[in-house]
Amino acid sequence: MKSTSTSRSYRQGARAEAAELTGQRIVAAFREALQREWLEDITLEQVGRDAGVTQQTVIRRFGGKQGLLEAVAAEVKLEVLRIRGAPKGDLAAAVANLCADYETTGEMVLRLLAQEPRYPALTPFLDHGRSGHRKWVATVAEPWLERLSPDGRTAALDALVAAMDVYVWKLARLDWGRGPDEARDLILRLATGALGTFFSPASAHAPR
Numbered sequence: 653m654k655s656t657s658t659s660r661s662y663r664q665g666a667r668a669e670a671a672e673l674t675g676q677r678i679v680a681a682f683r684e685a686l687q688r689e690w691l692e693d694i695t696l697e698q699v700g701r702d703a704g705v706t707q708q709t710v711i712r713r714f715g716g717k718q719g720l721l722e723a724v725a726a727e728v729k730l731e732v733l734r735i736r737g738a739p740k741g742d743l744a745a746a747v748a749n750l751c752a753d754y755e756t757t758g759e760m761v762l763r764l765l766a767q768e769p770r771y772p773a774l775t776p777f778l779d780h781g782r783s784g785h786r787k788w789v790a791t792v793a794e795p796w797l798e799r800l801s802p803d804g805r806t807a808a809l810d811a812l813v814a815a816m817d818v819y820v821w822k823l824a825r826l827d828w829g830r831g832p833d834e835a836r837d838l839i840l841r842l843a844t845g846a847l848g849t850f851f852s853p854a855s856a857h858a859p860r
Contacts (some may be wrong), residue, residue: 811846
């Protein structure tokens, strides 16, 4: 009896592991498609084929594109947290981490932003990214922001968020063809300059 129970538990564990791997393949296939195609052109049949499963399996696991977008959003969130960290008060380290994130996720995010007006289902995904970016910048800049009035904190945070936006990275990397280091240096100069309008240049580098 004990042997039968152990065998059943093993089979259930193996099935759960296989199902998890299948889900990961489906999400990876969808994410890869997002990086090269418009959302409206991606079919669930194509996603299933790229993942080595049937369209019905994709539907059963995720329901449709909205469920797949939510799965990709969860995956990207974890990646962003891992890559960016939260180097409070260290603007240079923060910008280096930010650019490493953009090198990984930037082109996909830009492609999704371009499609948002035509595909409202993208808005919750992108809103989450926008709010998460602002909160991250606020954490990094906390040693400076806490020294300002409420209105000053909002204005300084607005300036920093703009300086560190993915479109600045796009301008340097994709439009001008600059290298990763040049893009990083540009964003750091802009972020330091943004703080310099509220503090002296020395204070922008050394909040404490």
